Amino acid sequence: MAARAAAVVALGALVAAPPLLPKYFLEVLISVLFFAYLGASWNVLGGYAGQFSFGHAAFFGIGAYTSTLLFLRTGLTPWLGMLAGGGLAAAFGLLAGYLSFRYGLKGPYFSLVTLAFAEMLRVVAVNTKAVGSSLGLVVPTAHPAPHLFLFAGKLPYYYIILAMALGALAVTWVVERSRLGYALAAVRENEDAAEAAGVDALGVKLRAMAISSFLTALGGTFYAQYFAYIDPGITFGPTVSIQGLLPAIVGGAGTVLGPLLGSFVLTPVSELTRALLRGRAGADVMLYGLVLVLVISFLPQGLMGFIRGRRAGGARP
Amino acid sequence: MTTLLEVHGLTKRFGGLQAVGALDLRVAAGEIVGLIGPNGAGKTTVFHLIAGFHAPTAGAIRFKGASVVGLKPHAICRRGLARTFQIVQPFAALSTLDNVMVGALNRAGDVAAARRSALEIVEFVGLGAKSRLPARSLTLSDRKRLEMARGLATGPELLLLDEVMSGLNPTEIDEIIGLIRRIHARGVSLLIIEHVMQAIMALSDRLVVLHHGEKLAEGAPAEVARDRRVIEAYLGEEGEPRDAAGRGPRGPGRAIREEEA
Numbered sequence: 135m136a137a138r139a140a141a142v143v144a145l146g147a148l149v150a151a152p153p154l155l156p157k158y159f160l161e162v163l164i165s166v167l168f169f170a171y172l173g174a175s176w177n178v179l180g181g182y183a184g185q186f187s188f189g190h191a192a193f194f195g196i197g198a199y200t201s202t203l204l205f206l207r208t209g210l211t212p213w214l215g216m217l218a219g220g221g222l223a224a225a226f227g228l229l230a231g232y233l234s235f236r237y238g239l240k241g242p243y244f245s246l247v248t249l250a251f252a253e254m255l256r257v258v259a260v261n262t263k264a265v266g267s268s269l270g271l272v273v274p275t276a277h278p279a280p281h282l283f284l285f286a287g288k289l290p291y292y293y294i295i296l297a298m299a300l301g302a303l304a305v306t307w308v309v310e311r312s313r314l315g316y317a318l319a320a321v322r323e324n325e326d327a328a329e330a331a332g333v334d335a336l337g338v339k340l341r342a343m344a345i346s347s348f349l350t351a352l353g354g355t356f357y358a359q360y361f362a363y364i365d366p367g368i369t370f371g372p373t374v375s376i377q378g379l380l381p382a383i384v385g386g387a388g389t390v391l392g393p394l395l396g397s398f399v400l401t402p403v404s405e406l407t408r409a410l411l412r413g414r415a416g417a418d419v420m421l422y423g424l425v426l427v428l429v430i431s432f433l434p435q436g437l438m439g440f441i442r443g444r445r446a447g448g449a450r451p
Numbered sequence: 452m453t454t455l456l457e458v459h460g461l462t463k464r465f466g467g468l469q470a471v472g473a474l475d476l477r478v479a480a481g482e483i484v485g486l487i488g489p490n491g492a493g494k495t496t497v498f499h500l501i502a503g504f505h506a507p508t509a510g511a512i513r514f515k516g517a518s519v520v521g522l523k524p525h526a527i528c529r530r531g532l533a534r535t536f537q538i539v540q541p542f543a544a545l546s547t548l549d550n551v552m553v554g555a556l557n558r559a560g561d562v563a564a565a566r567r568s569a570l571e572i573v574e575f576v577g578l579g580a581k582s583r584l585p586a587r588s589l590t591l592s593d594r595k596r597l598e599m600a601r602g603l604a605t606g607p608e609l610l611l612l613d614e615v616m617s618g619l620n621p622t623e624i625d626e627i628i629g630l631i632r633r634i635h636a637r638g639v640s641l642l643i644i645e646h647v648m649q650a651i652m653a654l655s656d657r658l659v660v661l662h663h664g665e666k667l668a669e670g671a672p673a674e675v676a677r678d679r680r681v682i683e684a685y686l687g688e689e690g691e692p693r694d695a696a697g698r699g700p701r702g703p704g705r706a707i708r709e710e711e712a
Contacts (some may be wrong), residue, residue: 177472208661291584312562313556313562313565314551316549316552316562316565317546317553317557319542319545319549319553320542320545320553323541323542323543323544323545324540324541324542324543326504326524326536326540327536327540327541327542327601328525328553329503329504329523329524329525329528330502330504330524330525330528330533330536330540330555330602331525331528331533331553331554331601331604331605332528332529332533332554332557332604332605333525333553334523334525334526335519335525370597384459418707
């Protein structure tokens with residue numbers, strides 16, 4: 135199949151090419167995969183279950199802060215700390231999800247509540263001295279050590295985020311084809327009809343929440359190790375929530391490859407606008423916003439929807 | 452015959468409005484029971500109550516001997532009581548087959564088994580040629596079939612059908628009647644809400660007539676059709692205006708008259 139051959143070639147290029155790339159392109163590629171990873175994590179809840187979270191920063195921040203604090207205070211390697219962060223984020227996700235879903239919050243109300251949960255954590259972090267308050271936390275990078283998730287160059291981080299992104303896509307692929315995947319699609323399409331067909335709507339939404347929040351938290355740890363600095367605004371702020379969901383929306387929410395495709399389009403556009411309009415504060419964001427508006431108006435089903443539509447002979451997906 | 456569904460003293464009030472009042476209803480295994488009544492009589496509310504979508508204000512609902520009051524719809528469905536919706540509610544973006552698979556996953560051990568079961572049921576209801584089409588592209592008649600297929604796929608002992616013939620033309624109605632008989636032949640008991648009188652009269656072993664949320668009459672179809680109170684409920688009190696065809700304010704009454712004649 136042509137599609138399979140293309141996937142193999144693309145994967146081969148992603149594995150083989152980076153050592154040959156200039157540093158700038160490597161950084162862009164790391165960003166691409168990082169946002170693809172966040173998009174894929176968000177996609178499980180937002181795309182498949184149709185529960186549009188605006189507050190995935192909560193999980194991202196929990197992941198970043200948990201592994202970093204454990205590293206700084208107890209010396210625990212972030213490789214293990216990221217699992218602790220994932221667990222904590224999943225627990226928080228289950229609590230927040232239960233409180234929201236149990237009381238029937240849907241659509242925009244659910245979005246607002248998730249936004250509020252993330253903001254709440256941001257404010258707590260800003261006001262808590264023990265976690266560095268608004269100054270944030272610095273990850274010491276003087277002594278790179280692979281077992282401590284610290285590397286001298288960018289290349290190891292590239293391969294880590296590549297593995298994470300592929301892992302998240304694999305999780306999505308498995309979920310999509312599983313019993314859970316069918317149940318989530320049913321809940322997304324029509325919750326009453328799903329219940330009538332024997333789907334435990336609350337239960338499956340919570341499972342999607344747990345998977346999605348766990349994965350997002352791992353992204354937080356990656357961020358902390360890669361940039362070696364976190365603060366409440368970066369990790370718990372709305373920007374990261376939005377940057378995480380945009381690749382999925384633009385690429386095609388509820389599709390396996392959507393977030394990857396979306397990030398490959400969006401991240402370079404964002405980099406490009408920033409590079410082209412350097413020195414004109416805000417202009418890059420305006421241009422980026424314009425591109426977004428155009429993409430969403432003309433491709434409401436995302437890029438994957440567009441591709442599928444073309445493949446199905448112009449029929450609507 | 453063993454009792455499958457037993458409803459006793461079922462009452463539902465929405466604020467000051469009583470939608471269902473002290474209803475007793477029984478469906479035996481193997482039976483087809485018709486639930487009829489003028490628009491607004493509370494029929495669909497009864498379905499919502501039985502299937503767990505509303506909590507009753509008072510009363511008991513027992514399925515296979517155990518109370519299902521307070522259970523969520525999915526839990527009731529897993530016990531073997533499925534329903535369709537009067538206003539069809541397909542999973543619009545999913546294919547016909549995937550719609551039915553969601554139901555089939557209730558009983559199937561894994562996704563492959565659910566797919567086999569769903570394929571069989573999609574064929575059974577006559578949607579085999581459309582199994583890969585997204586549900587949003589189906590006609591109303593096909594969507595009604597899909598509703599039944601999805602309900603049937605959950606492996607029910609009792610299936611509640613809510614106006615699966617409304618909006619269909621006479622040919623389509625005949626096909627649906629045939630399908631309902633075949634579903635019954637699979638060993639599924641049925642409780643059916645229907646306004647198409649010829650159909651419900653022909654299908655039902657027993658009819659229950661609801662009026663203002665209360666049971667007005669119950670019995671064999673021919674008996675019920677002769678009942679003066681039933682005719683009045685449909686046609687209105689004596690002296691209400693009629694059109695040239697003898698149609699009262701509520702249409703289906705005419706059908707009862709014809710059935711009686």
